[in-house]
Amino acid sequence: MNDEFIRQTNNYATLTWLGNPIWQNIADLWVTQEVISALRPSLIIETGTNRGGSSLFYAHLMDLLGHGSVITMDVKKMHNISHPRVTCLIGDSIAQSMVSRVREAAEKVTGHVLVILDSDHSTGHVCKELEAYHSVVTPGSYVLVQDGITDTLPAAAAWRPGPLPAIEAFLAENPSFAIDQALCHTFPISHHPKGWLKKLV
Numbered sequence: 001m002n003d004e005f006i007r008q009t010n011n012y013a014t015l016t017w018l019g020n021p022i023w024q025n026i027a028d029l030w031v032t033q034e035v036i037s038a039l040r041p042s043l044i045i046e047t048g049t050n051r052g053g054s055s056l057f058y059a060h061l062m063d064l065l066g067h068g069s070v071i072t073m074d075v076k077k078m079h080n081i082s083h084p085r086v087t088c089l090i091g092d093s094i095a096q097s098m099v100s101r102v103r104e105a106a107e108k109v110t111g112h113v114l115v116i117l118d119s120d121h122s123t124g125h126v127c128k129e130l131e132a133y134h135s136v137v138t139p140g141s142y143v144l145v146q147d148g149i150t151d152t153l154p155a156a157a158a159w160r161p162g163p164l165p166a167i168e169a170f171l172a173e174n175p176s177f178a179i180d181q182a183l184c185h186t187f188p189i190s191h192h193p194k195g196w197l198k199k200l201v
């Protein structure tokens, strides 16, 4: 079933949100919507803006909830999105200047901070993003490590090792985080196996 969705959508690369390209598995987007609705985050930090559809999706949900903002970052600008809740930063997500800037912004908000990692999915990069951003996640909130499917999907073999080894290494070192199995298994298809990491305390 997953293969058919992937084939017909060119691995979800041809989907749009209100006309804006969004590169997300639609079942995963629904789970994210449920998390945002329940958590009402004050800040979502997204690595990997691409053409901006996902950051707009999060911001539009925040419009409906009347609360929150988004910081999204990418090594290059590939969009012309503009939304009062969205701040777009250009640069490497693990550059010290970027990490400092984002951490400062996170420290200023009260309420939940949710982190979504959707940039370079190689193990090394995801390890560094987890190291850089896990400290801003508030207890009860999450870091969503996207696209662990890279490590299991036959067609993604060229991009391995991907996020799954990074998740395993991170959890071994950080017992205050645990996989939220219920979220990860909401639907029988997902691009983010073991991806929802909950900050417990």
Ligand SMILES: C[S@@+](CC[C@H](N)C(=O)[O-])C[C@H]1O[C@@H](n2cnc3c(N)ncnc32)[C@H](O)[C@@H]1O
Residues within 6 Å of the ligand: 021, 022, 023, 024, 047, 048, 049, 050, 051, 052, 053, 054, 055, 073, 074, 075, 076, 078, 091, 092, 093, 094, 118, 119, 120
């Ligand atoms: C899968 S796309 C993001 C998709 C987007 N979140 C969406 O749902 O529409 C990955 C993006 O990560 C960016 N990227 C790759 N390496 C990066 C890095 N080191 N820092 C920040 N962004 C990076 C790429 O330029 C690309 O646009």
